[in-house]
Amino acid sequence: MKAAVLYAKNDIRIEEMDTPSLQRHEILIKVKATGICGSDLPRVMGDAAHHYPIVLGHEFSGVVESIGSEVTRVKAGDRVVGVPLKPCYECHDCLSGNFAQCKHYSFVGSRVNGSWAEYVVIPEANAITFDESISFEEAAFVEPSAVALHALRLIQYQGGEHVAILGGGNIGLLTLQWARVLGAKDITVFDIDDERLATAKRLGADYTINSAKAGFEEGWKQITGNHGFGVVMETAGSDVTMRLSFEIAANKAKVCFIGTPVRDLTFSHKQFELLNRKEFTLTGSWMSYSSPFPGDEWELTLHFLKRGLLNFKDMVFKQYPLEDIGKAFELYRDPSTVKGKILLLNA
Known part of the structure; x- marks a missing residue:
């Protein structure tokens, strides 16, 4: 598959790499739209990446390509939003429903390879289905929208x-x-x-x-x-x-x-x-999760989006094919020129 691989500060390359394989509880998603988050900027343009090489990207939507042998809730062809946090489910915080405070978490797009690629793997529990009334571009906003709603619910x-x-x-x-x-x-x-x-x-x-x-x-x-x-x-x-x-x-x-x-x-x-x-x-306020995982912040975003009460379309600043990710980061060299969300798209 094609992926944008970060090797070092300001060194991001479009390369061919193996499509990730599945464990029994996982699904393979063909990524259709993925966002560039503010937290990605210091990873690409600074020294904030956890390790190299890494495929970043944690705001994404796509289509289920294939499923592991134990997956029952989603099927190939489903349109899904990906939830990037991978909590351990075993520490005190997870058992208390505070997944964002998990001591042993992993995270798609920062700890393990993410969605700046043609395909990404996530656990079945991290997939939320949506229908054709919502575009893939809109669905890529569900993660940051859940961040905003989580903060309001927290207070x-x-x-x-x-x-x-x-x-x-x-x-x-x-x-x-x-x-x-x-x-x-x-x-x-x-x-x-x-x-x-x-x-x-x-x-x-x-x-x-x-x-x-x-x-x-x-x-x-x-x-x-x-x-x-x-x-x-x-x-x-x-x-x-x-x-x-x-x-x-x-x-x-x-x-x-x-x-x-x-x-x-x-x-x-x-x-x-x-x-x-x-x-x-x-x-x-930290991230976007509540109990039961991942929290109704995610489902509520899709609900109010479908009802037309949330407007993500007017927040899109630029859209680029994944292979043109370098053009996006040229813009970020002067952040004042970026007036909204930049999305990366796959055919």
């Missing part, structure tokens, strides 16, 4: 609040859509890129604020009556937005860090004091 999100989304990237725009579906009073997206903010508007944001512009504070104070936001979802992983979340949170707010920071974060004592004074709840 026991309920409608009726002023919601702030810090960061208008893919996870931010998915969090925006879920907050809208689940009944936000209004939603404000903060970013420093006007094109991203325009996309947020199209996807249902009530307000957008460019936080790089002087005087932006007056905008959010006016929206919330100077009370701040009852729900703050930080999705950029930026030290700037993480500190900003403390500033804009209302008293007794819920603040969730979805974004993963890439450098050390320092709060002044005055900034950190806001956590005490406002008595807001701060939590992190």
